[in-house]
Amino acid sequence: MKAVVTEEFGAAPVVTELPDREAGQGEILVRVRASSLNGFDVAVASGMAKGWMEHHFPVVLGRDFAGTVVGDGGGRFAAGDEVFGVVAKTELGLDGGFAELVAVPEAMGVARVPAGIDLATAGTLGVAGLAAIASVEAIEPSEGQSVLVSGATGGVGSFAVQLLAARGVRVIATAKPGAPADFVRGLGASDVVDYTTDLASQVRAIAPGGVDAVLHLAGDPQALADLVAAGGRLASTGGAGPDQFEGRDITATAVMGMPSEDALHALASLVADGSLRPAVSRTYQLDDVPLAFSQFTGLLGKAAVSVA
Ligand SMILES: NC(=O)c1ccc[n+]([C@@H]2O[C@H](COP(=O)([O-])OP(=O)(O)OC[C@H]3O[C@@H](n4cnc5c(N)ncnc54)[C@H](OP(=O)(O)O)[C@@H]3O)[C@@H](O)[C@H]2O)c1
Known part of the structure; x- marks a missing residue:
């Protein structure tokens, strides 16, 4: 799978090929269609997150994701379900939103995309x-x-x-x-x-x-x-x-934004009923995500990522 990684603390993000992710115990596998860049991702890429979380390099960047469930969706999801959320893992490693596949815990950080929202929008919401x-x-x-x-x-x-x-x-x-x-x-x-x-x-x-x-x-x-x-x-x-x-x-x-399913539902409902919208000023393709990192300062609102 294609992914955007940082190879060591402070190493600039690069696009690379990695073995496809597989869902582990209690996880679902998602084919990512959209994500977005957050201040947190910039902190990880700069090496600033060294003391915050354990890193297992290469670290796939990106916390937000939206996409479709692949294979057995555990108990709560089925293949093809549209889901979105935040990669809620306590360590940084091979699972990130800037990749074609991400394995995420079934119980935390993932919710169904409600009617009225497309995956591109859902990918900008979580963090x-x-x-x-x-x-x-x-x-x-x-x-x-x-x-x-x-x-x-x-x-x-x-x-x-x-x-x-x-x-x-x-x-x-x-x-x-x-x-x-x-x-x-x-x-x-x-x-x-x-x-x-x-x-x-x-x-x-x-x-x-x-x-x-x-x-x-x-x-x-x-x-x-x-x-x-x-x-x-x-x-x-x-x-x-x-x-x-x-x-x-x-x-x-x-404040700590906790990505429970209820919190994700509440957020997506506000977007679905038109009371909240992601203010996306630019959308980057996965290949251009390294450029997005270099252009993050001064960017207004959200930088969306499309994983076609
Ligand atoms: N605790 C949590 O759950 C949680 C979740 C998400 C984010 N965060 C944190 O929340 C912060 C914001 O995140 P974000 O993703 O919104 O980051 P962001 O997109 O980089 O937004 C920060 C904004 O602040 C502006 N800015 C820079 N210096 C400023 C100053 N001195 N006074 C006023 N505005 C200033 C920046 O403008 P310029 O681009 O012009 O510099 C930028 O538009 C980050 O520290 C992030 O790590 C925490």
């Missing part, structure tokens, strides 16, 4: 969509409250801005001027602040008493916490939890 939902749930904003989304232009941010706007929240989104600012406004942001200049004074001009909550998807969490009103909330996908904010009058949550 970023689940993290966005978990982030918004962690801060539980009410209608009319203000939420600063730091990292709004990225994969997680592009889902989170939509989810917040749908709740009637005043979304203050970070973006550089021009196309990035237009992009977040198009997703429902009420206000845009440029994170490359004085962020604090821009936010204070909009919310003089501080914002009700912050989503920390990028940037300095302490500087962002300074902008939260007393008694407010902060959710971080970057691992900033309560320990880092001791002495401050805010409730902080380090």
Whole structure:
């Protein structure tokens, strides 16, 4: 099978041929049709994930996947079923979404693709969509409250801005001027602040008493916490939890998007009923995924991957 791998810590992603994957005990085999690139994949390819998870090289990159079940689908799935999800393995190795075949645990990280969504769309949802939902749930904003989304232009941010706007929240989104600012406004942001200049004074001009909550998807969490009103909330996908904010009058949550079947269903339902859409700015063929890694910085929203 064709796959995009990193051969050692920090080695640039390359396209290679590997033996076809086979499903192990408790796993199903999926013929991948679509995936997408996430900040996590970039971290793995750069060697940054060395301390986070065990690596067995070559490591096939990509966490998101959507495709069809091949062969015996275990108990819950049948051959030909369309499924999507997140490769929920605790170690990095031969199973990744940037490959023609992936073996995934039957019990975690996989769900059926609902009617109304194609595989190309389903492949963009898992990692970023689940993290966005978990982030918004962690801060539980009410209608009319203000939420600063730091990292709004990225994969997680592009889902989170939509989810917040749908709740009637005043979304203050970070973006550089021009196309990035237009992009977040198009997703429902009420206000845009440029994170490359004085962020604090821009936010204070909009919310003089501080914002009700912050989503920390990028940037300095302490500087962002300074902008939260007393008694407010902060959710971080970057691992900033309560320990880092001791002495401050805010409730902080380090968010982890868990790919349970229920969470995947909830995410896909929002997309199927039209309340959420992946903001895909570019689709790469599997052969071009190494290029996608080099173009990731500055890319707006999601980079989709097509595995034809
Ligand atoms: N815990 C979890 O379950 C979970 C799940 C998914 C992701 N994550 C983490 O969440 C973070 C976001 O993930 P992602 O996939 O959305 O990454 P991403 O697509 O790279 O998005 C990050 C965005 O933040 C922007 N940015 C960079 N520096 C900034 C700053 N100082 N202030 C404001 N915005 C800034 C980037 O813009 P430029 O491109 O212009 O630099 C980019 O658009 C990553 O740290 C990722 O590892 C965690």
